[in-house]
Amino acid sequence: MAARAATLTDVAKEAGVSLATASRALNGSDRVVRAELHDRVLAAATRLGYSPNAQAQSMARGSTDLVGLLVNDIADPYFSTIAAGLANAAEEQGLLVMLCSTAGRPERELELLGALRRQRGRAIVIAGSRTSDRSHLRELSAQIDPFVSSGGRVVAISEPKLQVDTLVVDNRGGARELASEIAALGYRKPAILAGPEQLLVSQDRKAGFAEGWPSAEPVVVADEFSRDGGFRAMHRLLDSGAEVDCVFAINDLMALGAMAACRERDVDVPGDLAVAGFDDISTLRDVTPELTTVRLPLTEMGHMALDLVLGDRTVKPRRRKVRGEVVLRESTPAR
Amino acid sequence: MAARAATLTDVAKEAGVSLATASRALNGSDRVVRAELHDRVLAAATRLGYSPNAQAQSMARGSTDLVGLLVNDIADPYFSTIAAGLANAAEEQGLLVMLCSTAGRPERELELLGALRRQRGRAIVIAGSRTSDRSHLRELSAQIDPFVSSGGRVVAISEPKLQVDTLVVDNRGGARELASEIAALGYRKPAILAGPEQLLVSQDRKAGFAEGWPSAEPVVVADEFSRDGGFRAMHRLLDSGAEVDCVFAINDLMALGAMAACRERDVDVPGDLAVAGFDDISTLRDVTPELTTVRLPLTEMGHMALDLVLGDRTVKPRRRKVRGEVVLRESTPAR
DNA sequence: CTGAAAGCGCTAACAC
DNA sequence: GTGTTAGCGCTTTCAG
Numbered sequence: 001m002a003a004r005a006a007t008l009t010d011v012a013k014e015a016g017v018s019l020a021t022a023s024r025a026l027n028g029s030d031r032v033v034r035a036e037l038h039d040r041v042l043a044a045a046t047r048l049g050y051s052p053n054a055q056a057q058s059m060a061r062g063s064t065d066l067v068g069l070l071v072n073d074i075a076d077p078y079f080s081t082i083a084a085g086l087a088n089a090a091e092e093q094g095l096l097v098m099l100c101s102t103a104g105r106p107e108r109e110l111e112l113l114g115a116l117r118r119q120r121g122r123a124i125v126i127a128g129s130r131t132s133d134r135s136h137l138r139e140l141s142a143q144i145d146p147f148v149s150s151g152g153r154v155v156a157i158s159e160p161k162l163q164v165d166t167l168v169v170d171n172r173g174g175a176r177e178l179a180s181e182i183a184a185l186g187y188r189k190p191a192i193l194a195g196p197e198q199l200l201v202s203q204d205r206k207a208g209f210a211e212g213w214p215s216a217e218p219v220v221v222a223d224e225f226s227r228d229g230g231f232r233a234m235h236r237l238l239d240s241g242a243e244v245d246c247v248f249a250i251n252d253l254m255a256l257g258a259m260a261a262c263r264e265r266d267v268d269v270p271g272d273l274a275v276a277g278f279d280d281i282s283t284l285r286d287v288t289p290e291l292t293t294v295r296l297p298l299t300e301m302g303h304m305a306l307d308l309v310l311g312d313r314t315v316k317p318r319r320r321k322v323r324g325e326v327v328l329r330e331s332t333p334a335r
Numbered sequence: 336m337a338a339r340a341a342t343l344t345d346v347a348k349e350a351g352v353s354l355a356t357a358s359r360a361l362n363g364s365d366r367v368v369r370a371e372l373h374d375r376v377l378a379a380a381t382r383l384g385y386s387p388n389a390q391a392q393s394m395a396r397g398s399t400d401l402v403g404l405l406v407n408d409i410a411d412p413y414f415s416t417i418a419a420g421l422a423n424a425a426e427e428q429g430l431l432v433m434l435c436s437t438a439g440r441p442e443r444e445l446e447l448l449g450a451l452r453r454q455r456g457r458a459i460v461i462a463g464s465r466t467s468d469r470s471h472l473r474e475l476s477a478q479i480d481p482f483v484s485s486g487g488r489v490v491a492i493s494e495p496k497l498q499v500d501t502l503v504v505d506n507r508g509g510a511r512e513l514a515s516e517i518a519a520l521g522y523r524k525p526a527i528l529a530g531p532e533q534l535l536v537s538q539d540r541k542a543g544f545a546e547g548w549p550s551a552e553p554v555v556v557a558d559e560f561s562r563d564g565g566f567r568a569m570h571r572l573l574d575s576g577a578e579v580d581c582v583f584a585i586n587d588l589m590a591l592g593a594m595a596a597c598r599e600r601d602v603d604v605p606g607d608l609a610v611a612g613f614d615d616i617s618t619l620r621d622v623t624p625e626l627t628t629v630r631l632p633l634t635e636m637g638h639m640a641l642d643l644v645l646g647d648r649t650v651k652p653r654r655r656k657v658r659g660e661v662v663l664r665e666s667t668p669a670r
Numbered sequence: 671c672t673g674a675a676a677g678c679g680c681t682a683a684c685a686c
Numbered sequence: 687g688t689g690t691t692a693g694c695g696c697t698t699t700c701a702g
Binding site for chain 1: 340341385387390401409410419426432433434436450452454484485486487591622
Binding site for chain 4: 009019024053056061
């Protein structure tokens with residue numbers, strides 16, 4: 001019934017003090033309030049079930065305790081792990097995370113970025129891969145630039161395409177190393193299960209793998225950046241009759257789908273075909289055969305992103321490189 | 336440099352109109368603004384890179400576009416899938432999700448709930464399981480009650496322990512059915528890998544399974560509610576030498592850990608031991624052997640939670656039951 | 671140490 | 687149609 005939440009004015013009245021005093025007592029201002037009044041205010045606040053209005057506080061103070069997070073799909077373990085790292089780091093600093101998920105539609109990025117900007121968070125973390133779409137990039141910048149020049153901060157976890165601080169994932173290097181390690185195991189005929197053409201992660205990992213492979217040009221099949229995409233891509237690869245002895249799926253989820261497809265077609269992994277992924281998603285560490293992959297420190301990346309975006313701002317667009325570590329497991333045995 | 340973001344006043348001045356007109360042009364108020372002025376305002380806004388201040392808007396309007404989400408661990412696929420469903424549903428309604436993750440420390444729930452309350456969101460979704468800790472429950476209520484009675488809305492996805500709208504997951508019924516279906520397959524000596532004693536999910540699923548099992552009392556080993564917990568619990572179960580032909584892990588993650596432990600000890604699943612889980616986490620649908628489990632419509636639950644919490648509020652604490660569906664797969668073949 | 675009052679950026683009566 | 691103005695709940699000078 002009580003349609004209205006208790007305000008600071010209510011508390012002040014209840015405690016018989018001024019608004020200013022109530023404010024000072026409830027939040028550690030530099031001014032000190034006499035112990036007796038202090039207690040009276042606190043008691044009144046409790047009695048009224050008072051909770052400060054964060055919106056009003058940020059208006060008055062001119063700053064918020066929010067940080068925005070923009071991801072492609074929060075259900076994807078890649079992003080949810082980063083989100084977890086970020087949420088923890090944010091919590092340590094007393095910040096709240098505003099979550100936006102484009103649910104796989106990169107067009108939505110713009111709109112959601114706008115929503116995040118309106119919230120006037122201290123910082124915005126953009127965690128999805130960039131695409132090669134130049135006009136989209138321009139539109140993003142049109143949101144980002146005014147936000148930044150009015151004191152907002154933005155960090156991207158991706159390819160360094162935006163003029164903002166960036167946690168640059170070394171996709172290319174990781175894939176290159178993976179390729180050469182797999183080649184060293186004795187494989188000769190590689191295929192790549194790629195994601196959507198415009199996604200830079202996909203391009204970079206694909207290019208890196210090709211670079212790292214000593215001789216043959218890998219066969220490439222592209223599909224969605226998901227378990228189902230990997231499943232379909234693998235089926236198409238098998239249908240094509242291409243002669244292949246190992247498959248690099250652009251991420252673990254696709255690798256998972258690929259292995260499922262192999263199982264369905266009675267292709268033995270790794271007997272008939274070796275499979276490798278990228279990311280090292282933790283829930284996938286127990287699949288059989290254990291998946292060779294490139295480990296990314298996802299949780300830590302969440303932390304790092306916040307550190308970067310909240311850190312010293314003297315240098316303008318700062319880059320921080322994140323390297324992956326090749327983890328060879330059962331799915332790519334030595335031949 | 337420009338330390339200040341453009342305000343509506345700036346835009347109005349730039350366009351040579353009044354504040355009110357600028358406001359009306361930028362947001363579809365019921366008042367109509369003459370086309371020419373309208374365009375002038377829009378142009379000015381673009382020129383200035385204007386973005387409305389959501390905080391100020393909510394203050395003036397007296398309502399926000401926020402919904403809070405409180406989870407135990409956003410990296411856990413159970414929660415991230417619910418979060419994805421919720422985020423999508425929220426987006427459809429033009430709402431933003433504020434995410435808080437207790438990171439496995441239920442004590443933090445209180446504090447985070449307070450933070451969410453301060454934000455004055457339209458609604459708060461509490462997605463973690465309740466515990467049997469009565470004093471904690473009371474403290475939660477102390478936060479929730481004033482929020483609700485001042486017009487806020489709260490929905491829990493869990494056991495109906497809080498006096499708020501609740502999406503009640505039928506853990507007990509699901510586990511009961513699972514037990515009887517597994518028993519019908521010919522198993523005789525069950526064990527349960529449970530989670531922390533105080534967590535009601537764990538209690539309910541355990542009790543349900545025991546109820547559904549026709550004869551023997553299942554052996555119970557408890558550990559953390561995670562992959563590693565399942566791993567350790569299974570090792571302890573095997574160490575104990577208990578004679579067991581099937582294991583019910585209280586959730587899929589624990590089941591995953593349990594299977595990993597079996598692999599390590601050369602216990603064949605399902606040859607030597609059948610394993611079942613609960614939740615039907617999507618990334619785990621491809622593990623081998625395929626895991627028998629109870630499927631929960633997690634994404635949909637996110638949607639439902641928002642519907643429930645935003646829906647008609649005439650009836651006070653409403654309950655909506657979510658039933659799981661037993662999915663028998665390779666990990667529990669007929670004997 | 672305490673109180674009065676001026677905003678923070680915006681919306682929504684209320685006038686014209 | 688458009689403009690004026692009074693708040694929304696809080697912090698923070700500025701006086702006392």
